[in-house]
Amino acid sequence: MSIDVRELLHGAVPPPRPGPRLPDLVQCAHRRRRRRLLVSTGVVLLLAGSAAGAVAVTRSQNTSRIEIRPAAGSNAAARVSVTLPPGWRDLPRASSVDPREILVVGTAARTRQDPVTGCPTAQTPPPRGAVYLSLYEYSSLDRPLVLPGKFSLPLSPDQFGSRGPDGSVQHGIVTGGNDCDRLALGVTQFGDFEDIPFQDGNRFLVARIVTVGTDPSYRWVRSGEAVLKTLHVERKAGT
Amino acid sequence: VRLYGVAADIELEVFCREQWGRLVGSLQLYVGDRELAEELAQETLVRAVQHWEDVAQADSPSAWAHRVAFNLAKSQFRRRLAQRRARSRAGVIALPEPDLASAVAVRAAVAGLPEAQRSALVLRYFADLPLRQVATVMNCPENTVKSHIRRAIEALRGAGLGNPVESTSSTSGELR
Numbered sequence: 001m002s003i004d005v006r007e008l009l010h011g012a013v014p015p016p017r018p019g020p021r022l023p024d025l026v027q028c029a030h031r032r033r034r035r036r037l038l039v040s041t042g043v044v045l046l047l048a049g050s051a052a053g054a055v056a057v058t059r060s061q062n063t064s065r066i067e068i069r070p071a072a073g074s075n076a077a078a079r080v081s082v083t084l085p086p087g088w089r090d091l092p093r094a095s096s097v098d099p100r101e102i103l104v105v106g107t108a109a110r111t112r113q114d115p116v117t118g119c120p121t122a123q124t125p126p127p128r129g130a131v132y133l134s135l136y137e138y139s140s141l142d143r144p145l146v147l148p149g150k151f152s153l154p155l156s157p158d159q160f161g162s163r164g165p166d167g168s169v170q171h172g173i174v175t176g177g178n179d180c181d182r183l184a185l186g187v188t189q190f191g192d193f194e195d196i197p198f199q200d201g202n203r204f205l206v207a208r209i210v211t212v213g214t215d216p217s218y219r220w221v222r223s224g225e226a227v228l229k230t231l232h233v234e235r236k237a238g239t
Numbered sequence: 240v241r242l243y244g245v246a247a248d249i250e251l252e253v254f255c256r257e258q259w260g261r262l263v264g265s266l267q268l269y270v271g272d273r274e275l276a277e278e279l280a281q282e283t284l285v286r287a288v289q290h291w292e293d294v295a296q297a298d299s300p301s302a303w304a305h306r307v308a309f310n311l312a313k314s315q316f317r318r319r320l321a322q323r324r325a326r327s328r329a330g331v332i333a334l335p336e337p338d339l340a341s342a343v344a345v346r347a348a349v350a351g352l353p354e355a356q357r358s359a360l361v362l363r364y365f366a367d368l369p370l371r372q373v374a375t376v377m378n379c380p381e382n383t384v385k386s387h388i389r390r391a392i393e394a395l396r397g398a399g400l401g402n403p404v405e406s407t408s409s410t411s412g413e414l415r
Contacts, residue, residue: 002401002402002403002404003400003401003402003403003404004403004404005360005364005392005395005403005404005405006364006365006367008345008395008400008403009268009345009349009360009361009364009365010264010365011341011342011345012268012341012342012345012346012349013264013267013268013342013346013365014273014342015260016259016260016263016264016277017277019255019256019259019260019263019280019281019284020255020259020281020284022248022251022252022255022288025255025281025284025285025288026288028285029285029288029289032285032289033289
């Protein structure tokens with residue numbers, strides 16, 4: 001006997017129980033909409049927070065703290081560190097003797113110069129506006145003190161001022177000008193420089209800030225001073 | 240939820256009332272579980288309320304509802320099946336509904352059909368959707384739907400359910 005498949009299917013399903021009321025469905029839809037709005041808002045806030053966090057992490061990574069430990073030698077106790085802002089990097093140190101170069105950082109690669117100057121002669125000189133900060137340490141104040149470099153300007157112990165509580169130092173004894181030999185072959189540009197002798201604990205140091213090219217506002221020099229302000233110097237042991 | 244006045248409310252209420260029974264029945268045949276069918280039907284109607292502005296403009300609100308319902312069923316069916324197996328392993332056995340033996344046999348036979356045949360048969364002959372809309376819901380050509388339905392009916396015959404024949408009483412499209 002044939003049976004209509006439609007009747008077969010309808011007969012196989014019991015009558016439905018009463019369905020939900022429309023107000024309940026509408027209320028449920030409203031609740032979902034509110035929840036979705038809350039979730040969306042939460043997601044947006046979370047994304048914004050994540051983005052801000054990523055920026056903060058990136059910035060913190062850019063502002064790295066580097067530790068400079070001296071090579072083994074007679075002045076092995078020298079320990080200094082500085083905080084590098086974005087664009088700055090740690091640079092190799094030259095093998096100067098006294099004052100010994102214990103830290104060199106800058107915004108461009110170091111050219112073959114000892115000490116660093118703002119009048120490079122290499123084929124690919126640092127870009128105009130590059131800033132270097134070199135830190136020298138005197139092993140003793142008992143011997144004649146001179147600034148590093150070919151001019152060998154003399155220093156006296158009373159010129160080593162103490163740093164302020166915020167790490168600031170007195171301005172250098174030479175601000176502005178340049179130390180380039182204008183007659184040197186191939187010199188293409190001149191720079192500013194600043195030498196800052198100072199005392200930190202029981203250590204006597206001189207910081208040299210050099211810029212490639214001159215800046216009448218000394219903005220480039222000030223950026224080097226800002227890095228110098230972050231310098232951390234540990235006391236020399238055994239004295 | 241945006242409703243446009245009393246007329247829209249009435250239209251929505253009628254839609255929900257009409258679709259409730261069809262959805263529960265279709266879903267029960269499709270998933271083989273009345274409780275799950277009711278949950279899915281209710282979820283479908285909540286979504287219809289949420290999107291009523293669009294649903295009301297659809298070519299066939301009923302087809303829209305069945306598409307949503309079957310999609311929900313596909314996504315939730317496996318999970319519920321796993322839960323049921325877990326309950327069964329734990330010794331918790333659901334009591335069968337008081338029902339006619341023949342109805343149980345039909346539901347069992349329908350539940351044993353391949354998914355595509357089951358969908359086509361239920362949408363066409365329980366939900367009474369025209370072939371074109373069944374094809375839309377199933378996302379396949381109409382001829383494929385026809386083929387699924389023919390095979391499904393042959394399978395029902397093979398299951399000892401008498402001699403089911405393709406219905407000719409529908410007003411919403413014929414299977415030729």
